[in-house]
Amino acid sequence: MSTLSLAARDSATMLRRNLTHLRRYPAMMIMSLGMPVLLLLLFAGVFGGAMQAGVGGGAYIDYVVSGILLMTVGYGASMTALAVNRDMTEGVISRFRTMAIARVSVLTGHVLGAVLRTVVSAVLVVAVAFLFGFRPAAGPGGWFAAxxxxxxxALALTWLAVAVGLLAKNAEGANLFILVVQVLPFVSSAFVRPDSMSGAVRWFARHEPFTPVIDTVRGLLLGTPVGGSAGVAVTWCAGFAVAGYLWSRALFKRDPVR
Incomplete structure (x- = not known):
């Protein structure tokens, strides 16, 4: 069996391990699935009327869905940071280092599990959004691209989350990543247009990494032009994914210092 085949087999095993753990830690699944839906209900059902002025024309639910989808990815990645840190602090990672398995499979299992959870969460968010009047204009190509x-x-943020989970000495340290991915979307185009913000906040919202990703997903779903945001979004995501992967590999290979 080739090295690639062995790595794929070991990654599948680690994926099953992570999916099995969801039954032992149901709070993680509830958080990944429930929080994005709760945010959607909050912003669309409670704040939607008040925030409509910040997005111009069109239904607010159509505007906000892309931002909630980004936060869905963030919550999924946050749960991965905690899961990896738990494996690290409980000595599970150290045991895996001594086993005859592809080392990258330990990390890949976490990443694949997070991506699957994110896709399920995203489908749930979109389904609830339809109940609130979400009416996208995207065709099959637009949905596939979005x-x-x-x-x-999800790959980008999850690889970064894996690195943070490996680096942090405890769960409190891993919570720093959670804080970042939860706060940054609020200072972006997720809930209102950056043009409605003021001063330095407007500049930051226009140039932070999440804004082009949100604008690209929104344009694809609503059938509006995405302009140059697509290229910027892909560049940010690819850069974060590569950086997170290389960082995670380096941290996993090092001798544990605990």
Missing amino acids: LGVVVLL
């Missing part, structure tokens, strides 16, 4: 951007973002 899903591709979401999956690419």
Whole structure:
């Protein structure tokens, strides 16, 4: 059996392990699935009328769905940071280092599990959004492209989350990543247009990494032009994915210091 085949087999085993753990830690699944839906209900059902002025024309639910999808990815990646940190602090990673398995499979299992959870969460968010009046204009190509951007973002944030989970000495340290992915979307185009913001906040919202990703997904779903945001979004996601992967590999190979 080739090295690639062995790595794929070991990665599948680690994926099954991570999916099995969801039964032992149901709070993680509830958080990944429930929080994005709760945010959608909050912003679309409670704040939607008040925030409509910040997005111009069109239904607010159509505007906000792409931002909620990005936060869905963030919550999924956050749960991965905690799961990896738990494996690290409980000595599971150290045991895996001594086993005759492809080392990358330990990390890949976490990443694949997170991406699967994210896709399920995203489908649930879109289904609930339809109940609130979400009416996208995208055809099959637009839906496929939007899903591709979401999956690419999930890979990027999850590899970064894996690195943070390996680096942090405890769960409190891993929570820093959670704080970042939860706060940054609020200072982006997720809930209102950056043009409605003021001063330095407007500049930051226009140039932070999440804004082009949100604008690209929104344009693909609503059938509006995405302009140059697509290229910027893919560049950010690819850069984060590569950086997170290389960082995670380096941390996993090092001798544990605990």
